[in-house]
Amino acid sequence: LLNAGALTNQDPINCLQIALRMGNYKLMNLLLRHGANVNYFCRVNTTHFPSALQYALKDEVMLRMLLNYGYDVHRCFDCPRGNGAHSQYVTDGWTSTVIKDTMFCEVITLSWLKHVSGKVVRVMLDYVDHVKICWKLEAVLKELELWPDIHFILTNPRPLKHLCRLKIRACMGRLRLRCPVFMTFLPLPNCLKDYILYKEYDLYGQENFTGIY
Structure with missing residues (x-):
C-alpha cells in the first residue's frame, strides 16, 4: 500500500502511534521512510511537545528513530515557567480532567519516569544547539549519574x-x-x-537493540 502511494498521516488513529505502542521497530522504520509525521499531536491529553515521544521514553532505539527523522526537540525544552514555580497536580502527574499543553518537564519528572530522565535528556542534547532547562527538570537531573555530562553540554x-x-x-x-x-x-x-542523517546514532540500522532502559 505504501509503495502504491498510501498516505501515512491521514487515518483518524495515527499509524505511527500504533507502531510506537506496539514497539514494532520494523513498522516504525517503514512508516517513517514513507513520510510519517514524527511531530503529530494527539487530540486527547494534549502535550506541549509532539505526542510520539511519550511512547519512546524508555527505549533509546525508538527515541533515536524519532529524533533522526526530525522530531521537534526544542518544544521539550520550551518551558515558560523557567526558574519559577511549577504547577502541582492532585495526583502524581494526572488530574481528573483532560490535560492541556502539559510540559515535558512535568512528564519526565514523574515518580515513575524520573529515573530515565537523565538518559532521555542526554540523548536529546545530540539534536539541539544551546538550550536552557527549567528549574524543575534541573532539580531532578542533578540527582542522576549523567548530570555532570549534561551540565557540561549545557x-x-x-x-x-x-x-x-x-x-x-x-x-x-x-x-x-x-x-x-x-x-x-x-x-x-x-x-x-551519513553525518547529516545521524547515521552514527541509527541504532535500528546498526541492529543495536540494547537501548531499552
Missing part, C-alpha cells in the same frame, strides 16, 4: 561541526531528510550525508 559552546549539521538539516527540512532519492542526488560525500 554550559559550554557546542562544537562547530555539530552546529553545522543542525543548520544543514534545518535548511533541508524533514521531508527531504527522509527521502532516499533526494539524498542520493545531493552533491555531497557519502560520509557527510
Whole structure:
C-alpha cells in the first residue's frame, strides 16, 4: 500500500502511534521512510511537545528513530515557567480532567519516569544547539549519574561541526531528510550525508537493540 502511494498521516488513529505502542521497530522504520509525521499531536491529553515521544521514553532505539527523522526537540525544552514555580497536580502527574499543553518537564519528572530522565535528556542534547532547562527538570537531573555530562553540554559552546549539521538539516527540512532519492542526488560525500542523517546514532540500522532502559 505504501509503495502504491498510501498516505501515512491521514487515518483518524495515527499509524505511527500504533507502531510506537506496539514497539514494532520494523513498522516504525517503514512508516517513517514513507513520510510519517514524527511531530503529530494527539487530540486527547494534549502535550506541549509532539505526542510520539511519550511512547519512546524508555527505549533509546525508538527515541533515536524519532529524533533522526526530525522530531521537534526544542518544544521539550520550551518551558515558560523557567526558574519559577511549577504547577502541582492532585495526583502524581494526572488530574481528573483532560490535560492541556502539559510540559515535558512535568512528564519526565514523574515518580515513575524520573529515573530515565537523565538518559532521555542526554540523548536529546545530540539534536539541539544551546538550550536552557527549567528549574524543575534541573532539580531532578542533578540527582542522576549523567548530570555532570549534561551540565557540561549545557554550559559550554557546542562544537562547530555539530552546529553545522543542525543548520544543514534545518535548511533541508524533514521531508527531504527522509527521502532516499533526494539524498542520493545531493552533491555531497557519502560520509557527510551519513553525518547529516545521524547515521552514527541509527541504532535500528546498526541492529543495536540494547537501548531499552
